[in-house]
Amino acid sequence: MSIEDVQEDFFLGELKKRNGIFYFRRVGMYAPEGSLVLFQFDNLIIASANLHSIEKFDTPEKEQYYGAYQFDIKTLEVFQPITVAEINKIDGNITRFSQSKQEINSSFISEIEELIKRKQMALLADELPVQESPKLKEGAKKQVLVNSYERNYKARQQCIDYYGCHCSVCDFEFAKFYGDEFEGKIHVHHLKALSEINEEYEVDPINDLRPVCPNCHLALHSKVGDKPYTIEELKEKIYRN
Numbered sequence: 001m002s003i004e005d006v007q008e009d010f011f012l013g014e015l016k017k018r019n020g021i022f023y024f025r026r027v028g029m030y031a032p033e034g035s036l037v038l039f040q041f042d043n044l045i046i047a048s049a050n051l052h053s054i055e056k057f058d059t060p061e062k063e064q065y066y067g068a069y070q071f072d073i074k075t076l077e078v079f080q081p082i083t084v085a086e087i088n089k090i091d092g093n094i095t096r097f098s099q100s101k102q103e104i105n106s107s108f109i110s111e112i113e114e115l116i117k118r119k120q121m122a123l124l125a126d127e128l129p130v131q132e133s134p135k136l137k138e139g140a141k142k143q144v145l146v147n148s149y150e151r152n153y154k155a156r157q158q159c160i161d162y163y164g165c166h167c168s169v170c171d172f173e174f175a176k177f178y179g180d181e182f183e184g185k186i187h188v189h190h191l192k193a194l195s196e197i198n199e200e201y202e203v204d205p206i207n208d209l210r211p212v213c214p215n216c217h218l219a220l221h222s223k224v225g226d227k228p229y230t231i232e233e234l235k236e237k238i239y240r241n
């Protein structure tokens with residue numbers, strides 16, 4: 001099961017449908033109402049929600065669940081995965097994610113919330129929504145979705161590690177322009193047009209991806225037709241202006 005499946009099917013599907021009720025076999029978390037709870041999957045934090053209450057059942061439900069956490073679904077969020085290293089930068093005591101429960105010092109809450117906000121933005125900002133073309137085969141459309149998450153996340157990182165964190169078209173660098181706290185901000189653009197992608201396609205972070213700034217990214221996708229401009233085409237336009 002991919003991270004995206006868990007986020008979509010469980011957090012935004014199942015848990016929302018159950019109005020935020022999360023059954024447990026044994027109570028593991030004694031946290032006060034309003035606590036921010038981070039959900040971990042595959043050693044990454046992929047969702048968060050505020051705890052509303054903890055309920056214990058007199059008789060177990062479905063013969064195995066002895067209670068439930070009630071989360072406030074209005075606060076439920078999914079986002080680009082957060083790694084142990086990123087949490088460790090905030091709270092140096094956390095060097096790995098426990099498989100059960102774990103507490104993060106509440107004095108770090110605003111930093112954690114900032115990180116979550118950034119991760120939500122990153123999730124929204126990446127590849128721009130592709131305009132649907134009637135020529136596309138179903139398989140191609142599906143493939144882009146399947147490709148889109150966990151693999152993309154790693155590929156994105158490899159692309160930035162290789163090319164550096166500046167725009168491949170205009171050389172813009174967030175940290176240079178806005179300051180150090182913007183270090184690492186960039187969009188990653190996919191060079192292949194959707195129509196060139198077939199079922200067996202696997203993203204190649206060096207050959208298929210390029211870091212670009214959001215302005216150039218929008219410009220790249222502004223070409224009429226189903227293909228974006230190439231990096232070179234857009235560079236030429238800049239120098240001609």
Ligand SMILES: [Zn+2]
Pocket residue numbers: 167168169170171172212213214215216217
């Ligand atoms: Zn640019």
Ligand SMILES: [Zn+2]
Pocket residue numbers: 127128188189190217220221
């Ligand atoms: Zn793009």
